[in-house]
Amino acid sequence: MLSPRASRLRDWALFAAAASLPAICVGVLGLRALANEADGARREVALGLSTASARLSRALDEATDSSSAALAALAIHGAPDAVAAALSGITPPFATPVLLAPDRSVLLPPRAAPPPAPAPEGCAALARTAAGPDARTRDGARRDFLARCAEARSPAGRWLWPVLALDAAEGRAVAVDQRAVAAWLEAHAAGLSEAERKATAMEVDAALSGEPRERARAALASPRPERDALVAELRRGGLDAALRARPDARGLVSWRAGASSGTLRALPDGRSAGFVIHAGSLAGWLHGDARPLSPDVRADVLAGAATAGAAGRAKGAPEVGGAPAALLPIAPELAVRLSPADPAAVERHAARGERLLVGVGAAATALALGLAALLFARMRAARRSSELRTDFVAAVSHELRTPIASVRMLSELLEEGRLAPDEHREVFEALGRESRRLGETVERLLGFSRMMAGRAAIGRAPARVAEAVAASIDTFEERNPEMPRVVRELDPAAEASIDAGQIRLAVDNLLANALKYALLAAPYRVRVARERGGVAIAVEDRGPGVARRDQRRIFEPFERADDRLSRAVSGSGIGLSLVRHVARAHGGSARVDSEPGRGAAFTLWIPGPRGPKEQAP
Numbered sequence: 001m002l003s004p005r006a007s008r009l010r011d012w013a014l015f016a017a018a019a020s021l022p023a024i025c026v027g028v029l030g031l032r033a034l035a036n037e038a039d040g041a042r043r044e045v046a047l048g049l050s051t052a053s054a055r056l057s058r059a060l061d062e063a064t065d066s067s068s069a070a071l072a073a074l075a076i077h078g079a080p081d082a083v084a085a086a087l088s089g090i091t092p093p094f095a096t097p098v099l100l101a102p103d104r105s106v107l108l109p110p111r112a113a114p115p116p117a118p119a120p121e122g123c124a125a126l127a128r129t130a131a132g133p134d135a136r137t138r139d140g141a142r143r144d145f146l147a148r149c150a151e152a153r154s155p156a157g158r159w160l161w162p163v164l165a166l167d168a169a170e171g172r173a174v175a176v177d178q179r180a181v182a183a184w185l186e187a188h189a190a191g192l193s194e195a196e197r198k199a200t201a202m203e204v205d206a207a208l209s210g211e212p213r214e215r216a217r218a219a220l221a222s223p224r225p226e227r228d229a230l231v232a233e234l235r236r237g238g239l240d241a242a243l244r245a246r247p248d249a250r251g252l253v254s255w256r257a258g259a260s261s262g263t264l265r266a267l268p269d270g271r272s273a274g275f276v277i278h279a280g281s282l283a284g285w286l287h288g289d290a291r292p293l294s295p296d297v298r299a300d301v302l303a304g305a306a307t308a309g310a311a312g313r314a315k316g317a318p319e320v321g322g323a324p325a326a327l328l329p330i331a332p333e334l335a336v337r338l339s340p341a342d343p344a345a346v347e348r349h350a351a352r353g354e355r356l357l358v359g360v361g362a363a364a365t366a367l368a369l370g371l372a373a374l375l376f377a378r379m380r381a382a383r384r385s386s387e388l389r390t391d392f393v394a395a396v397s398h399e400l401r402t403p404i405a406s407v408r409m410l411s412e413l414l415e416e417g418r419l420a421p422d423e424h425r426e427v428f429e430a431l432g433r434e435s436r437r438l439g440e441t442v443e444r445l446l447g448f449s450r451m452m453a454g455r456a457a458i459g460r461a462p463a464r465v466a467e468a469v470a471a472s473i474d475t476f477e478e479r480n481p482e483m484p485r486v487v488r489e490l491d492p493a494a495e496a497s498i499d500a501g502q503i504r505l506a507v508d509n510l511l512a513n514a515l516k517y518a519l520l521a522a523p524y525r526v527r528v529a530r531e532r533g534g535v536a537i538a539v540e541d542r543g544p545g546v547a548r549r550d551q552r553r554i555f556e557p558f559e560r561a562d563d564r565l566s567r568a569v570s571g572s573g574i575g576l577s578l579v580r581h582v583a584r585a586h587g588g589s590a591r592v593d594s595e596p597g598r599g600a601a602f603t604l605w606i607p608g609p610r611g612p613k614e615q616a617p
Helices: 004-073 080-088 123-130 135-148 161-171 178-191 194-207 210-221 226-234 238-244 279-287 305-313 345-416 421-453 465-479 500-517 564-568 575-585
Strands: 096-100 106-108 252-257 260-266 272-278 297-303 326-331 334-340 458-464 487-490 495-498 525-531 534-541 589-594 600-607 614-616
Touching: 004 252, 004 260, 004 272, 004 297, 004 326, 004 334, 004 345, 080 096, 080 106, 080 272, 096 226, 096 260, 106 226, 123 135, 135 161, 161 178, 161 194, 178 194, 178 210, 194 210, 226 260, 226 272, 226 279, 238 252, 238 260, 252 326, 260 326, 272 279, 279 297, 279 334, 345 421, 458 465, 465 487, 465 495, 465 500, 465 525, 465 534, 495 500, 495 534, 495 600, 500 534, 500 575, 500 600, 575 589, 575 600
Parallel strands: 487 525
Antiparallel strands: 096 106, 096 272, 252 260, 260 272, 297 334, 326 334, 458 495, 458 614, 525 534, 534 600, 589 600
């Protein structure tokens, strides 16, 4: 059997579960809807990127085919400048016009600066000696080489001066000015291949320090000129294989190799002219003023075996920063990756939707719980009110049954003549006492009913409050002669505008309440004193007291303190409610000051005199 507290907790837990379950279900469905919306947005972005990729691919193919046809029909002859002028009109905007000499050297694009001066005679021999086993001759050869051969290259085209200079600086066998090394790299970094740049960067970190190392790092990190990058790409072998192949019917050779693709036409003088698509030309077109894509699409050129190879193998749409992307292969190691200009837009949209859903869901859940809690509280209050009314009916029935049973028994004794003549007076007194008790109970119930309905009218007039209170005390002592006399502390000068009958009714109920709950705590004390511009009437006992949690509730109709003593004492539960109604009818208030085990003081406060005579509802 659950205690009342456990029963309430169980009811509240069941209510919370029943009220929150629909909100949880709606929240889960909302999250699923948001996830589907985010997936749909990603699919829409991916579809848009796929469409943009297809349009870009079509534009590239159409422009390449058109330029190839124009190249086949173009009359090309003369010096490189004349050839450049002829090619500029037919080269696609994403390609670079190219003119190759018979030995495959690049004539167009031209060098940005004149070629370096050739190394002096003897530099090759000095380089061999500087790498020899004899330390004495090796150090001398290194000093001479570093002083004379700044422009020397190996037969494979690799620059030799930085290799020997950095090796000498690291070994410290030969004195090397680190600033001179940094200056050489600043002047020649543009001509270093990618492999030379990487190797030299590792040697710089080991051999140089301070400002020279920072200058050398900055020089090696600067981008290579577009011509140098193009020449390096053409040397990778794809071009040679294409030129060795048989031209097509239009006299053109085309290739897709490495990170480039292009079309060339052999000229009668052994030169080759055409155009090449490579990373630099493609990036300039995609990021220039004639950009072929909408502003909400970002284009990145991927070049290199690892990056572009992965792009070429990718199926479907990869992701960039969590957003969809599309890959357009141009060559085996060259591709264009299309992605949203704002990759986080889809995620931000989804996050905003989630925050909105969470906020709305929390607010709706709180509102649903609040409304359900209100309804649940009202239902519990209605159930408790029903229980209290049932208890009230039972209590009233008990209070009425006792005097009715006494009257009935005494009447039967008189009717049957079973009493001696000398006992008649005692029986008549008992009949009068029980009938008065019955009448008082009925009058109290009727008064309570009128007060609850707002139909009770009181006639107020200035009077001495102590007189009405003393009359009520006299009646109490007369009805309970076995109880100790009440201690009276009545201020005879305390006056207020009162209905004396109602004041007596209130004091009667307070004394009856003390008799019920503090029977063994007599004598009771009744005080009448002036307080806060009015008059306070207090009835004090030394009984068990009232718990703080019950002090406001006991003035409500049918409410009683929730303890074993209250449950053991019979009563209707309207006495203190009547006291509060009397206080409010006089414009005052009722309160209780108590601590468990230290008695209770019930105080009825009413304001001072208001005039010769008043009527209050």
